[in-house]
Amino acid sequence: MHQTPAVVAIDGPAGSGKSTISRRVAAQLGYIYIDTGAMYRCVALAALTRNIDDIAALAREVRIAFGPEQQVYLNGEDVSAAIREPRVSEAASKVSANPEVRRAMVEEQRRIAAGTSIVMEGRDIGTVVFPNAQVKMFLDADPLVRARRRASELNAKGIAADVDDIAQQMKERDHRDATREDSPMVAAADAIHVDTSELSLEQVEEAILNIVRSRTLCKEGSSS
Numbered sequence: 188m189h190q191t192p193a194v195v196a197i198d199g200p201a202g203s204g205k206s207t208i209s210r211r212v213a214a215q216l217g218y219i220y221i222d223t224g225a226m227y228r229c230v231a232l233a234a235l236t237r238n239i240d241d242i243a244a245l246a247r248e249v250r251i252a253f254g255p256e257q258q259v260y261l262n263g264e265d266v267s268a269a270i271r272e273p274r275v276s277e278a279a280s281k282v283s284a285n286p287e288v289r290r291a292m293v294e295e296q297r298r299i300a301a302g303t304s305i306v307m308e309g310r311d312i313g314t315v316v317f318p319n320a321q322v323k324m325f326l327d328a329d330p331l332v333r334a335r336r337r338a339s340e341l342n343a344k345g346i347a348a349d350v351d352d353i354a355q356q357m358k359e360r361d362h363r364d365a366t367r368e369d370s371p372m373v374a375a376a377d378a379i380h381v382d383t384s385e386l387s388l389e390q391v392e393e394a395i396l397n398i399v400r401s402r403t404l405c406k407e408g409s410s411s
Contacts, residue, residue: 193218193304193403194319195395196312198374199326200361201276202333204383204391205308208326210257211392213306216399221299222259223309223316224279226251226292228270229261231278243287251295268344273356280360283310286369310364313375321402324395325374328384333357 195212199205206222213220230246239245252260259267269275282288289311296316300307307316313323328336334354341348364372374380379398383391 194317195306195322196320197308197324202337203326203328205326209306209308218304218306221307225259227283228279231282232275246288246291284367310372311370315370322399323375323378325378325380332384
């Protein structure tokens, strides 16, 4: 039976758990995992490093790739750790608000996903990048929980992080992402909301896997 490529769109703010969950779900399903946030972070890092103001042109120029162990490469250099630094996180939110940058990244995201089953996470996957995705999830969590998670992630990577500082940065970023004119961060009308504040990774993962399997199997069954 021919298998139609499936798209699982997982949106939500920073610290909601979408990156970790997306990686786990993709691994369980054998789908390709695409971290769209990392792509905007790469553009931001390139702009900061090279002190370039024309970020739209930069977005069209940079070459971004993902490794088998979730590495992120910018023009052939492993920047997996560098793009998670707080200064890059702050810049990425501003970079991602640029309509021309978003258009360049969306084109690249669709190109990467063409013809294969994927789990893609970001802030506008279910609304802009893949509005016809078979599964749309919107993950969220209490702001303090989100800040603590991000601080823990950074500390584990040897990057000093203060929870209060991160909480403030997240608040500002959430506002920018939700109010930007082009592709604001909003849940798709048909997205399934999940508050991950008090849920384990396993619980969230299993819930999404059940949804994906039921919907993709139903689609395959109806087309056979």
